[in-house]
Each structure stands twice: as structure tokens, then as C-alpha cells.
Amino acid sequence: xxxxxxxxxxxxxxxxxxxxxxxxxxxxxxxxxxxxxxxxxxxxxxxxxxxxxxxxxxxxxxxxxxxxxxxxxxxxxxxxxxxxxxxxxxxxxxxxxxxxxxxxxxxxxxxxxxxxxxxxxxxxxxxxxxxxxxxxxxxxxxxxxxxxxxxxxxxxxxxxxxxxxxxxxxxxxxxxxxxxxxxxxxxxxxxxxxxxxxxxxxxxxxxxxxxxxxxxxxxxxxxxxxxxxxxxxxxxxxxxxxxxxxxxxxxxxxxxxxxxxxxxxxxxxxxxxxxxxxxxxxxxxxxxxxxxxxxxxxxxxxxxxxxxxxxxxxxxxxxxxxxxxxxxxxxxxxxxxxxxxxxxxxxxxxxxxxxxxxxxxxxxxxxxxxxxxxxxxxxxxxxxxxxxxxx
Numbered sequence: 003x004x005x006x007x008x009x010x011x012x013x014x015x016x017x018x019x020x021x022x023x024x025x026x027x028x029x030x031x032x033x034x035x036x037x038x039x040x041x042x043x044x045x046x047x048x049x050x051x052x053x054x055x056x057x058x059x060x061x062x063x064x065x066x067x068x069x070x071x072x073x074x075x076x077x078x079x080x081x082x083x084x085x086x087x088x089x090x091x092x093x094x095x096x097x098x099x100x101x102x103x104x105x106x107x108x109x110x111x112x113x114x115x116x117x118x119x120x121x122x123x124x125x126x127x128x129x130x131x132x133x134x135x136x137x138x139x140x141x142x143x144x145x146x147x148x149x150x151x152x153x154x155x156x157x158x159x160x161x162x163x164x165x166x167x168x169x170x171x172x173x174x175x176x177x178x179x180x181x182x183x184x185x186x187x188x189x190x191x192x193x194x195x196x197x198x199x200x201x202x203x204x205x206x207x208x209x210x211x212x213x214x215x216x217x218x219x220x221x222x223x224x225x226x227x228x229x230x231x232x233x234x235x236x237x238x239x240x241x242x243x244x245x246x247x248x249x250x251x252x253x254x255x256x257x258x259x260x261x262x263x264x265x266x267x268x269x270x271x272x273x274x275x276x277x278x279x280x281x282x283x284x285x286x287x288x289x290x291x292x293x294x295x296x297x298x299x300x301x302x303x304x305x306x307x308x309x310x311x312x313x314x315x316x317x318x319x320x321x322x323x324x325x326x327x328x329x330x331x332x333x334x335x336x337x338x339x340x341x342x343x344x345x346x347x348x349x350x351x352x353x354x355x356x357x358x359x360x361x362x363x364x365x366x367x368x369x370x371x372x373x374x375x376x377x378x379x380x381x382x383x384x385x386x387x388x389x390x391x392x393x
Contacts (some may be wrong), residue, residue, distance in 0.1 A: 056086030057142040059150070060116065067154035069225055070125045070132065071187075072161075077123070078152050082138070083116040092117065095137030095147065100124045103136045121152055130156050157225050160192065160258035161185045162251070167234060167265045169245060174271030175380035177238040182263060183215060184253065185226040192228045193254040200248040203385075207240040208265070210249060239380045240269045243286030271381045272309035275348075277301065287369070288350060290390035291362075298354035299390070305346040307335075311378060312344045320383065321373035327356050328388060330372055348374070348386075356392055363389040 060081040070076050084090035090111040094103050104120035111117050123134045133153040140148060163183050172178050186192035194212055199205035215229035223229070236245075247265040268284060275281070278301055281288045293299045307315050319332045333347035350372065363369035370388035 053086040053088075055084060055088045055090035055140070055142050057090055057140045057145050057148055058083045058085045059148060063149060064151045064153070067152050069155050069157050072125055072127070072156050072158045074125050075122065076125055077120055079118050079120045080150050081116050081118055082111070082148065084111040084113050086142070087113050089113070091141040093139040095139050097136040098134050100126055101134040101136060119150070121150060123152070125156060127156055132156055157187050158185075158258070159187055159189065160253050160255050160261065161187070161223070162261045162263060163223065165263065167263065169236060169265070169267030172236060172240065172245070172267060172269045174240060174242060174269050175238050177236045177240070179236070180234045182232045182234060183219065183223070184230045184232065184251070184261070185220075185223045186228040186255065187225050188227060189255060190228055191254065192230060194230065194251055195254055196252045198250045200250060201246060204240060204245070204247055207237045208247060208249075209235045209237070234265065239382055241383055241385050242269050242271055242273055242275070242381060243385065244268050244284060271378075272307060272311060272315070273376060273378060273381045273384055274306050275303055275384065275386065276306065277303040285387070286385060287387040287389060290352060290388070292391045292393055293352050295356065295358065295392050296354055298352045298356065300349065300351040303348040303350065303386070305348055305374065305384065307344040307346070308342065314377065315344070316377045317346050318375050320375040321371065323371045324359065324361070327352060327359055327392065328370055328372070329353055332374065350388065352390060352392060358392050360391040361389065362391050363387065367391070
């Protein structure tokens with residue numbers, strides 16, 4: 003019994019001695035690896051803090067240019083700074099219409115450095131605002147494309163406002179008026195040297211007079227230093243149908259291009275015309291198109307006279323062009339709607355076998371024309387265009 007107890011005790015002492023030996027042998031292992039583990043953690047931390055290239059546009063990517071002169075060449079310089087810790091590479095990208103991007107002097111920008119990039123553009127627009135953009139390609143992982151933009155408002159040395167007048171449904175026996183302005187910028191002396199009414203047929207029915215714009219009127223156009231106010235008067239008696247007039251203006255400002263005021267609309271009166279599908283009442287135009295010579299073509303229009311002078315108004319055929327091709331017959335007046343309206347039938351024919359001709363209404367081939375003369379006190383004539391070609 004004592005022998006067994008001695009044996010067990012000896013075994014316990016051996017195990018304890020073994021554990022002690024192992025502990026003494028490996029107790030320094032953790033401390034030996036500890037500096038290595040700390041260094042690895044420091045390297046990993048340093049890797050996370052690296053930025054790489056970082057493109058920053060000084061003062062922002064969108065620049066408010068303010069006011070620019072129409073048709074002038076303008077520019078603005080942006081600055082791009084590298085706020086990263088690796089070289090920033092830049093390449094030119096696309097631009098908007100009428101905008102060019104200067105060459106990038108330094109395609110590689112070192113950390114902390116700044117490079118200048120200039121945008122140039124031609125301010126050609128009919129509007130009162132502009133916006134130009136350009137793209138810069140970078141190696142910034144968070145901003146592969148930098149979009150530079152410039153915006154502002156447009157002004158002129160001389161500006162016509164509005165550039166078009168529209169008179170809808172003018173009564174032929176009443177006429178009307180409208181006001182236009184010519185503003186000057188960066189000048190104190192603005193004059194209209196000449197004005198020309200391009201459509202000579204209707205020129206006698208228009209007048210345009212000028213006066214100096216008031217201080218209140220100038221306030222409506224920011225930046226204007228002086229101005230003129232024009233009154234366009236449409237006199238009674240303008241021919242029935244569409245208004246098609248252009249007024250060309252020349253000022254005393256050498257840099258200003260010739261100004262053009264378009265005048266359009268329509269004239270209505272006691273006299274009107276109705277017809278088949280190929281007749282446009284708005285344009286007072288009869289369109290036959292291309293006609294075969296052997297077949298010819300014909301159409302009947304109806305000229306309607308109403309109002310208190312309907313019974314006294316007489317119509318006669320005044321002009322036909324070309325008279326050797328168009329056969330036109332104006333019929334006698336017929337009372338319709340219990341005498342409320344007098345109707346005159348107007349027959350227009352291109353007889354078979356007529357000569358070859360082109361009157362389709364182009365610059366090289368003017369449209370044919372029919373003119374009806376009346377005794378109406380304000381509606382003196384009724385013009386009708388005829389567009390056709392005989393082949």
C-alpha cells in the first residue's frame with residue numbers, strides 16, 4: 003500500500019516538473035512576437051490613412067461670370083489643387099458648344115501643387131443667359147471627371163427688344179400700334195441713323211417713330227445706360243391676310259450689327275375669302291402645286307363682304323400675274339344669309355396646254371398673284387397668292 007502511494011506521489015512530482023520546464027522554455031515566446039505584431043498593426047493603419055490623388059477645384063466648379071457682351075470672346079481661369087498624397091494626373095475632356103479648353107500646362111500635379119486651366123468661349127446666343135462647360139479627366143479614384151462650368155447673363159452694346167412683333171386679327175379699318183425699345187450698354191449716345199421697310203408692297207401702311215426712353219423704362223433692362231422707345235403704327239387699310247414685314251435698323255454704334263424687327267400677324271375686315279382645302283385663308287394663298295400641262299387645274303374661291311357697307315362695296319379684277327397662264331373670272335355678287343353677306347365667286351384656272359412655268363413661291367420663282375380692287379373705304383385691295391408650276 004505504501005509502495006503505491008509513493009509511486010503516485012512520484013508521478014505527480016514529475017508532471018509538475020514537466021509543466022514547469024515547458025513554461026520556462028516558452029514563457030518568452032509572446033514577448034518575442036509582440037513587437038512584430040505591433041509593427042504590422044502600424045503599417046496597416048498607415049495604409050488606411052493614405053489618400054492617393056485628390057482633385058480640388060479652388061473656389062468651386064461653377065463660376066458666375068456676371069454679364070457678358072453678345073458675340074464677344076470671353077474666358078475664365080479655374081485652379082485645380084492636388085490635396086492628396088500622390089501625383090494627380092489631368093487630361094482634357096469634352097466641352098460644350100462654342101467653348102474651348104486651354105492646354106493643361108502640367109498634366110501631373112504633385113501633392114500640394116495647383117494648376118491653372120482656362121476656358122474660352124464665343125458668346126453667340128439669342129437668349130439672355132449662357133452656360134458653358136468643360137470636362138477634366140483625372141486619376142482621383144473618387145472623382146474621375148471634374149466638370150467646370152461658367153454661367154452668366156448676356157447683354158449687347160445695342161439690343162432690340164422685342165425682336166419680333168405679332169399682330170393677330172387686326173381690323174383692317176382700325177389699325178393698331180405697338181412699342182419697341184433699342185437699349186444701349188456702355189454707351190451714352192444712341193441714335194437710329196436709318197430704317198428700311200423691306201416689303202415695299204405694304205410699307206405705306208407702317209410708320210416707326212422714336213423718342214428717348216424714360217428712366218423708368220431703362221430700369222426694366224439691367225445694365226442699360228441709354229435707350230430709345232419706338233412706336234410702330236399699322237395704318238388702316240392694310241391688305242387682307244397675313245402681315246409679312248421686316249424693318250431694318252441701323253444705329254450709330256459701329257460695333258453693333260444691323261438690327262431687324264420682324265412684324266407679322268393677320269388682317270381681318272368686312273371682306274374675307276373662303277375656298278377649298280388648297281386655299282390658306284390665313285396666308286391668302288391658293289396652292290395648286292405641280293400641274294400636268296395636258297390636264298391643267300382649277301379652283302373656285304368665294305369672296306365674302308359683310309358689315310354695314312356690304313351693299314355699297316363693289317369688287318373688280320385689277321391684276322393677274324402671269325396673265326397668260328392664269329385664267330381668272332370674278333362673278334357677280336350674290337346675297338346669302340338673307341342679305342347679311344354678299345358673296346362674289348372667283349374662279350381660278352390653269353387651262354390645259356398652257357406654257358411651262360414655275361411660280362411655286364421661292365426666291366427664284368415668285369408666286370403668282372391676283373389682286374381684287376374694292377370700293378370699301380379701308381379695304382382697298384384684296385391680294386391672293388397663287389403657287390403652282392406647270393410641267
